[in-house]
Amino acid sequence: MLSFFKKKEGGTPPATAPSWTQRLRAGLARTRAQIGGTLGGLFGRSRIDEELLEELESTLLMADCGVEATQWLLAELRGRIRRDKLETPAQLRQVLVDLLATLLGPLEQPLDPAGQHPFIMMIAGVNGAGKTTSIGKLAKHFQGRGHSVVLAAGDTFRAAAREQLMEWGRRNDVTVIAQESGDPAAVVFDAIGAARARGIDVVMADTAGRLPTQLHLMEEIAKVRRVVQKAEPGGPHEVLLVLDANIGQNAIAQVKAFDKAIGVTGLVITKLDGTAKGGVLAAIARQCPKPVRFIGVGEGIDDLQPFRAAEFAEALFEEAPAP
Amino acid sequence: MLDNLTQRLGRVVKTLRGQARLTEDNIAEMLREIRMALLEADVALPVVKDFISRVRERAVGQEVLSSLSPGQALVGVVHRELTELMGGQSAGINLATQPPAVILMAGLQGAGKTTTTAKLGKWLKERQKKKVLAVSCDVYRPAAIEQLKTVAGQAGIDFFPSETGQKPADIAAAALDHARRHYYDVLFVDTAGRLAIDEAMMAEIQALHAQLDPIECLFVVDAMLGQDAVNTARAFNDALPLTGVILTKLDGDSRGGAALSVRQVTGKPLKFAGVGEKLTGLEEFHPERMASRILGMGDILGLVEEAQRSVDQDKAKEFAQKLKSGKGFDLNDFKDQIAQMRKMGGLGGLLDKLPAQFGALAQQAGGAVEDKAIRRVEGIINSMTPQERSKPELIKASRKRRIATGAGVQVQEVNRLLNQFEQTQKMMKQFSKGGMGKMMRAMKGMMQGMR
Ligand SMILES: Nc1nc2c(ncn2[C@@H]2O[C@H](COP(=O)(O)OP(=O)(O)OP(=O)(O)O)[C@@H](O)[C@H]2O)c(=O)[nH]1
Ligand SMILES: Nc1nc2c(ncn2[C@@H]2O[C@H](COP(=O)(O)OP(=O)(O)OP(=O)(O)O)[C@@H](O)[C@H]2O)c(=O)[nH]1
Ligand SMILES: [Mg+2]
Ligand SMILES: [Mg+2]
Numbered sequence: 001m002l003s004f005f006k007k008k009e010g011g012t013p014p015a016t017a018p019s020w021t022q023r024l025r026a027g028l029a030r031t032r033a034q035i036g037g038t039l040g041g042l043f044g045r046s047r048i049d050e051e052l053l054e055e056l057e058s059t060l061l062m063a064d065c066g067v068e069a070t071q072w073l074l075a076e077l078r079g080r081i082r083r084d085k086l087e088t089p090a091q092l093r094q095v096l097v098d099l100l101a102t103l104l105g106p107l108e109q110p111l112d113p114a115g116q117h118p119f120i121m122m123i124a125g126v127n128g129a130g131k132t133t134s135i136g137k138l139a140k141h142f143q144g145r146g147h148s149v150v151l152a153a154g155d156t157f158r159a160a161a162r163e164q165l166m167e168w169g170r171r172n173d174v175t176v177i178a179q180e181s182g183d184p185a186a187v188v189f190d191a192i193g194a195a196r197a198r199g200i201d202v203v204m205a206d207t208a209g210r211l212p213t214q215l216h217l218m219e220e221i222a223k224v225r226r227v228v229q230k231a232e233p234g235g236p237h238e239v240l241l242v243l244d245a246n247i248g249q250n251a252i253a254q255v256k257a258f259d260k261a262i263g264v265t266g267l268v269i270t271k272l273d274g275t276a277k278g279g280v281l282a283a284i285a286r287q288c289p290k291p292v293r294f295i296g297v298g299e300g301i302d303d304l305q306p307f308r309a310a311e312f313a314e315a316l317f318e319e320a321p322a323p
Numbered sequence: 324m325l326d327n328l329t330q331r332l333g334r335v336v337k338t339l340r341g342q343a344r345l346t347e348d349n350i351a352e353m354l355r356e357i358r359m360a361l362l363e364a365d366v367a368l369p370v371v372k373d374f375i376s377r378v379r380e381r382a383v384g385q386e387v388l389s390s391l392s393p394g395q396a397l398v399g400v401v402h403r404e405l406t407e408l409m410g411g412q413s414a415g416i417n418l419a420t421q422p423p424a425v426i427l428m429a430g431l432q433g434a435g436k437t438t439t440t441a442k443l444g445k446w447l448k449e450r451q452k453k454k455v456l457a458v459s460c461d462v463y464r465p466a467a468i469e470q471l472k473t474v475a476g477q478a479g480i481d482f483f484p485s486e487t488g489q490k491p492a493d494i495a496a497a498a499l500d501h502a503r504r505h506y507y508d509v510l511f512v513d514t515a516g517r518l519a520i521d522e523a524m525m526a527e528i529q530a531l532h533a534q535l536d537p538i539e540c541l542f543v544v545d546a547m548l549g550q551d552a553v554n555t556a557r558a559f560n561d562a563l564p565l566t567g568v569i570l571t572k573l574d575g576d577s578r579g580g581a582a583l584s585v586r587q588v589t590g591k592p593l594k595f596a597g598v599g600e601k602l603t604g605l606e607e608f609h610p611e612r613m614a615s616r617i618l619g620m621g622d623i624l625g626l627v628e629e630a631q632r633s634v635d636q637d638k639a640k641e642f643a644q645k646l647k648s649g650k651g652f653d654l655n656d657f658k659d660q661i662a663q664m665r666k667m668g669g670l671g672g673l674l675d676k677l678p679a680q681f682g683a684l685a686q687q688a689g690g691a692v693e694d695k696a697i698r699r700v701e702g703i704i705n706s707m708t709p710q711e712r713s714k715p716e717l718i719k720a721s722r723k724r725r726i727a728t729g730a731g732v733q734v735q736e737v738n739r740l741l742n743q744f745e746q747t748q749k750m751m752k753q754f755s756k757g758g759m760g761k762m763m764r765a766m767k768g769m770m771q772g773m774r
Contacts, residue, residue: 126547126575164464244433271432
């Protein structure tokens with residue numbers, strides 16, 4: 001075939017109440033109710049048969065796990081059915097939850113800003129993913145753990161992006177460094193200087209939303225990274241990519257493209273309070289694994305939780321609680 | 324990236340070689356590939372299932388059996404069906420009412436409602452000379468009102484101020500009153516993003532709808548949405564009498580299967596496509612292009628338009644002209660295209676818009692944005708004389724050796740480049756003669772070329 005230049009194929013439990021699980025479960029339960037065929041019904045069957053496996057495949061696909069990850073999970077599951085002589089759908093459920101938890105397990109790596117001072121973070125992602133909102137939530141998270149925070153209004157493009165971040169700064173009572181100029185790198189540079197001068201622990205730089213197809217914008221954000229590096233050798237210490245849980249398989253392309261441009265070190269999955277299940281994480285875990293630092297479960301300042309693989313997997317396959 | 328439907332089917336068809344006729348099994352295998360391709364494009368599973376059975380019905384029997392190339396015929400059926408499903412009344416915006424015509428914007432968080440409000444406002448103002456007012460009922464998200472104010476200003480439409488302390492219903496009433504008294508033709512009502520399962524917020528927008536009685540109630544959807552698009556679309560459609568859908572962020576490299584999901588579930592026309600952050604980034608929705616995009620079959624029209632938008636206007640025009648004439652597409656053009664693609668960036672996204680064969684050639688050049696590979700192909704073309712570039716048929720054995728030496732590659736690589744180029748040229752001719760339909764037919768040849 002056309003192989004001329006063939007492409008290479010390329011936890012610590014938190015102090016806060018685990019309300020996200022409840023919210024997640026509530027959301028998932030509602031989804032199931034809407035879809036009709038519930039998982040409860042699925043695992044309530046009396047025995048394991050092809051039909052059950054097929055329904056399971058549908059469930060994984062409809063959770064955005066993607067064709068590849070779904071087929072992999074199913075193949076593993078079939079292997080287990082034979083090897084462990086699974087007999088009941090309930091056993092099958094447990095094995096599947098475990099499989100997914102094992103797949104996602106390595107992504108569970110909490111973020112700790114303690115080692116660096118200041119700890120410099122860049123927040124990136126496609127348009128409307130939830131970057132600015134996540135920064136607002138993260139500011140509260142870090143301050144709650146005794147780290148002081150400064151924010152850099154690095155989105156100099158979108159209308160009122162700066163004002164939006166300012167409001168999050170006000171809610172958190174933290175300084176937001178902004179400029180009239182249109183140069184995001186300059187703003188971030190300023191913020192790092194300010195953090196040093198004031199002895200602040202964490203710098204979070206907001207950036208404008210961008211699609212990886214906009215190469216000049218990918219180049220722009222790569223430049224922001226280089227400027228950070230110049231200001232602070234060894235920085236940025238965390239490059240967070242914010243992914244909207246509603247996005248389908250394109251999330252994988254997003255991880256790859258942003259990783260290539262700016263070296264992604266962690267993910268935030270937002271909007272998990274909706275009906276989208278974020279199953280694309282399974283595909284990401286297989287194709288381009290990155291630590292998942294947090295999940296977003298609402299628009300409020302407290303709607304951020306650390307990612308926990310086991311709970312995520314459990315919640316995804318959990319039988320719907322009685323209404 | 325190139326693992327798209329045509330190639331997948333190419334593989335299947337290859338396995339069919341030597342078989343005189345198509346069996347149920349053969350169709351099943353191809354349909355499985357189509358199913359996977361649609362799923363990878365984020366078409367929701369229930370919609371995929373419906374679609375596949377529809378295609379099976381159409382494909383089994385005459386249409387396929389009478390054809391010499393089953394795979395090609397099947398892709399044709401698939402493409403036609405997809406186009407048909409997403410097409411229909413390409414209605415534009417309905418303003419046929421006692422002014423002001425109220426347009427209510429609805430959708431998930433971050434979908435693009437506010438931006439699209441300004442884009443559409445600009446569209447109506449500039450193309451239809453309408454007097455347009457916009458108001459924000461988003462009293463929740465920080466700086467949402469400020470954002471609308473700014474983009475309205477950029478769009479050159481009027482903005483009706485509101486404040487976060489107000490109730491959305493009061494804002495809407497005041498804006499409507501203002502619009503009436505100042506003889507506005509159109510009133511856009513932007514709303515906060517909301518989840519379909521957020522009962523309080525859905526009740527709020529239902530109340531707004533009841534109060535405003537908008538002539539258009541537009542559902543703004545991110546083209547990147549995954550499987551949950553069906554649930555969201557169904558819930559919004561159940562809660563509100565939607566009149567149309569606007570798909571945003573189509574300038575990305577998502578395959579956009581959500582378009583089919585949303586269309587299928589709501590039955591409402593896909594009216595516009597957002598193709599950029601700038602306020603000029605709005606297009607009428609093209610079902611045929613969308614079908615090609617979902618199938619990964621290439622969207623050469625989109626490519627040309629994109630070239631016109633973001634690159635050298637003259638060059639792009641020239642290219643479009645050549646495409647149309649089907650004549651004179653030579654290696655110089657190819658080299659320009661590579662250079663332009665590099666300029667435009669996102670070769671990935673562009674490759675998806677190209678027909679498989681041309682994509683393969685570009686891929687060969689771009690090696691999935693591998694600069695080294697791009698340089699190699701450029702090197703080969705650079706080693707040719709201008710005459711050779713405009714008349715590649717001149718390049719025979721000795722010239723090939725000279726070019727290969729000049730570019731520091733094997734003669735086979737020169738051969739491969741020339742072969743691919745030739746096929747591309749042929750395909751472009753087909754394309755220019757009969758548009759998409761002809762191109763579909765030309766795919767028979769392409770598939771053979773893909774072995
Ligand atoms: N339901 C829900 N909404 C969220 C969540 N995170 C963010 N949002 C909403 O999503 C929308 C977009 O969020 P932003 O923070 O503005 O996103 P962004 O990535 O900064 O957007 P741009 O800067 O325009 O690219 C807003 O309406 C947010 O309130 C979440 O976890 N759940
Ligand atoms: N590339 C691209 N970006 C877009 C398009 N439409 C909107 N955006 C961007 O997507 C992000 C979200 O757009 P908004 O208009 O704020 O979306 P919204 O639905 O009003 O968001 P909320 O009010 O927070 O729910 C912004 O960064 C926009 O610039 C598009 O067609 N292409
Ligand atoms: Mg932002
Ligand atoms: Mg908005």
